[in-house]
Amino acid sequence: MTKDEDMLFDTIELETPSNTDTSVVDIIDGGAPSITDPEWNDYVMSLFTKKEMYDGNPLVAGLRRVAELVLGTIVYSGPTQVFPPQRDDHHGRATVVFTVEFENGMKFSEVADCWEGNTDDMFCAYAIATASTRAEGRALRKALRIRAVAAEEMTKKDTAKIVRDLSAQKDTSDGGYDDSSRMSDAQYNFIDVKCRQLGINGAILFKTIFSVDNNRKISKKVASDIIDRLNEYQRDKSTIPEEVLGYVEEWRNQ
Known part of the structure; x- marks a missing residue:
């Protein structure tokens, strides 16, 4: 191109159509389904590693990691109400309310209990801690909107049968339980x-x-x-x- 030809373009101004958006736009396609999509549960479950699963159920440690991965940083996580076993409760039931709050302001609370009828024996001695872990798991899976149950919520015991047996032992005269039965x-x-x-x-x-x-x-x-x-x-x-x-x-x- 000659110098004279080059000078021809100095006087030309390229126009942009008025309906064109010239601002810089970040386009991020994470490939994740919407939280309301039917595929959401399977998507979230696919994020857990093998070590974060036990018998097909996510461990609470895995729920924490995936929750932050999907929903953002957790700024608060802890029990907000604790109900320890009472002296007259010979089944050792402890109940805990647990709250998880994310940086974006979302907050989720759940309650869980632990007693000899719904907990494996090796964890019954730590009723409050076990109930707290279970409640945290429930809060996290509520936040993630998954259908799975946390592994810590499971037990090998037949809780329904235990409850039926306890009901059968109930004293109809005063509604109490038979304290003379064998130590659990x-x-x-x-x-x-x-x-x-x-x-x-x-x-x-x-x-x-x-x-x-x-x-x-x-x-x-x-x-x-x-x-x-x-x-x-x-x-x-x-x-x-x-x-x-x-x-x-x-x-x-x-």
């Missing part, structure tokens, strides 16, 4: 954990302090009294009698 596994596990923490021989505690043979039938009421005594010992370790000191594994078989 949950109570035994709780006593064992406390004895281990305090360095107490459970067998000697039963025989010396409560005059009962730990190898024989022990009522739920007596077990509840023993739990109360162990809680007192935990509050003031100086009150623990020397003769009961010395934790022994499998003390129930002594």
Whole structure:
């Protein structure tokens, strides 16, 4: 192109149609379905790793990660109400309300409980912690709008049968439960954990302090009294009698 030809274009102004948007636009296509789409559940479930699943159900740790991945940063996560087991509740039921709040202002709360009828024995001694984890899982899956149940909410026990059996034991005269029935596994596990923490021989505690043979039938009421005594010992370790000191594994078989 000659110099004269080049100068011809100096006087030409290119016009843009008035209906054309010339602003810079960021176009991001994440490929994710809308949260209201039927495919949403499958999409979210595909984000969990194998280590974040147990028997087809997401673990709470995985729910936390995926929730932040999909919904944004969690700015608050914790129990807002805690109802510990009551002294007259020999089933050790604990209930927790848990709230999760995201940076964008979304807030989700859920409630869950833990007792010997809906929790595997190894976790019954940690009723409040287990109920809290379950409630957190429920809040997170509500936020994610998935149909799956958190793995921590599951149990190998037949809860429906346990509830039916308890209902059958109910005293129709006053609506109470039969405290004379055998100490539950949950109570035994709780006593064992406390004895281990305090360095107490459970067998000697039963025989010396409560005059009962730990190898024989022990009522739920007596077990509840023993739990109360162990809680007192935990509050003031100086009150623990020397003769009961010395934790022994499998003390129930002594």
